[in-house]
Amino acid sequence: MSEESPELEARLAEQDELEPAESFAEQANVSDPEIYDEFENEWPDCWRQAADLLDWETDYEQVLDDSNPPFYEWFTGGSLNASANCLDRHLSARGDEAAIEWIGEPVDEDNRTYSYEELHREVNEFAAGLREMGVEEDDVVTMYMPMVPELPIAMLACARIGAPHSVVFAGFSADALATRMNAADSEYLVVADGYYRRGEPLDHLGKANEGLSGVNHEVAATVVVDRLGPNNDDFGHGLTDNQYDYDAVVAGHSGAVVEPVDRDAEDMLFLMYTSGTTGQPKGVKHTTGGYLSWTAWTSQSVLDIKPDDTYFCSADIGWITGHSYIVYGPLALGTTSIMYEGTPDHPERDRLWEIVEDYGANQLYTAPTAIRAFMKWGTEYPDDHDLSSLRLLGTVGEPINPRAWQWYHQHIGDEECPIVDTWWQTETGGMMVTTLPGTKNMKPGSAGPSLPGVDAMVVDESGEPVGAGEAGYLTVEKPWPGMLRTLYRNDERFIEEYWEEYSDTDSDDPDDWVYFPEDGAKVDEDGYITVLGRVDDVINVSGHRLGTMEIESAIVDVEGVAESAVVGGNHEIKGEAVYAYAITEDGQEPSDSLRSQIESSVQDAIGPIARPERIVFSPDLPKTRSGKIMRRLLENIADGDKLGDTSTLRNPDIVQEIQQEATGDWSAERVSPPRQPHRYCDNLFCPPAVSII
């Protein structure tokens, strides 16, 4: 972690400290700084406070069972149902209040408000429908859906009957859907026929059907939500065998009441596939008691959500941010959660600000990549709207540069709203490192200290804490309730990926086990952590996590390509972008057609989000004597940075050659053919949009 980019140095140098406004602190859910000491002294019992935010069917006997690390269990002996916690228990006091405000992309159509009562009714009806189709407790139901209200309904319906869901981001490809259904042996799928992007209906069912043809076991039933109405006619998909219309399923179970199934605290609530070091996505397993307590507690203490709030998270539910902070956390607290289908620039670049104004949003939780785009578009868009309802702003998904932070603070928060820069991951279930906004100062560019009761540290290669200001590796030294429990059906990989690096894996003493999130970080003298980015083969494009190996394998699938290396290079808006180096086979000349084939192959294997920003053909890759590709050099080339010492390379001459090729390529439009718009969506916010997270 010794090498750093000039951008990062600038980011660190610019850090300033800001106190949250008193008006915020006075009303904050958490305003007593003693909470940090209290949680430390009472750990792990402090987490009863999180569990207390939920209704338990059976009280738990033990807060933490750490007898078999790293297979920790939380709230053991307890049982509960997530759907009952997000719906039923709010009915008497808040049944008429809005649970979900859904806003479709086309401006001229009716938006939908679901009160808690209405949401409860439809969740029950759909749960009854799923049961009738044969879904049983512990069957994995896959959802491949855009931002339509039927997605959270389907998730909660599954939770109600104890069937874990596995949501696949709608922007992922057909292949990605098939891989995930195969990995989970999932026999049920819920999809939508399409969705809208910048006014255009997009064909989603076609992609889903293509995915289904790659599933290697029988698919018992597919439920299709009719999002496009007559616009679907253009795509010509009817329902085939075992495909059911969502509205008909719900209507067929009108008024049904499904008793929420009592789930053990440790029973799986859902699976979420995410990218890792190898090509195969990892099935992150989250549980009912720990995960739900974690998302409820962090929503309350970090996002400062109160039941009367209207809260807006612009993520897509297809990623963990949407699971935790559009669906489970906010609904567990009984608040109103806004869901927006489209892009922030349709029909104009003020769409988000219009939503904030129209709905009186109290919190906005978005990604740095979106903020950088807003900055670029200019202040006239937010300035045109009354944003005074906002009380708190949040960011997630990638580091935020202080300039973007300041812009957000000034132009969206009117210098009144605190900003929480929240570091966490799919695996952590919810937030881990960030300020508690009513108790801590903010330092732009730094996420903040670990949350109370969370033990994040920055260590060197041997696991020793680094000094203030030094770079090292982020670790989490103690378990926490929201943590993943394992990788689905792969305990071995779970240990290898997250624990082996810093743990004594022969020990059964939990103190010898340390979680490694694979991020680099720095810590300052106040314990504020600045996350520097991934240290594994994962890149972060607009806050979307992508595995370089998955992209490389799609590139070498193209005939004529012998080898490939993919790295993340700096990008003004996206933070990082995909830069691909491809070596052609002997006799195969680099060409525009080969370039297009590579782009298509990546799109087909993963989705448009993974399409390379640039593709450089080169005769070889820079390799060490042991044959390892020097990715750092490739990153330097992509960023146009000065290169360090190349003398230890087996083939030092190649570097200059690649650099020349790259410089020509980077700048000369003639080499890069005009990019074809993708048939699903194509642009900066691609895919789903606001869901830049």
Ligand code: PRX
């Ligand atoms: O590298 C970190 C970055 O996003 C990664 C996790 O990605 P994912 O599992 O897709 O979850 C994204 C939403 C939680 C992390 O390993 N990351 C996330 N939040 C931040 C961040 N990097 C810097 N600052 C953050 N606030």
